[in-house]
Amino acid sequence: MDVTLSFLMANQAKVTPGSLVLDPFVGTGSILIACASYGAHVVGADIDQKILRGWGKTSRCTGPKARGPDDNLYMSLKQYGLESRYVDVLVSDA
Numbered sequence: 001m002d003v004t005l006s007f008l009m010a011n012q013a014k015v016t017p018g019s020l021v022l023d024p025f026v027g028t029g030s031i032l033i034a035c036a037s038y039g040a041h042v043v044g045a046d047i048d049q050k051i052l053r054g055w056g057k058t059s060r061c062t063g064p065k066a067r068g069p070d071d072n073l074y075m076s077l078k079q080y081g082l083e084s085r086y087v088d089v090l091v092s093d094a
Contacts, residue, residue: 029073036085
């Protein structure tokens, strides 16, 4: 998801420091990164563990075509100094 749209959604949700945000379709985590930057603790769930663990192919148009071990939500949060806001991710299927 576009970064600007993620921040707009977090702003519209009135995310505040100390909030707990659950994204049931986390994917690569752009909404949770925006919420964490507003001070929320973040939890994500997805059906595809490859996305959550940073395995498999990527959808990028340029650069490497495979995800690396650092291509997951926790490492993205760590890159921005937000790892203290990470709670966990959950792989689930209905």
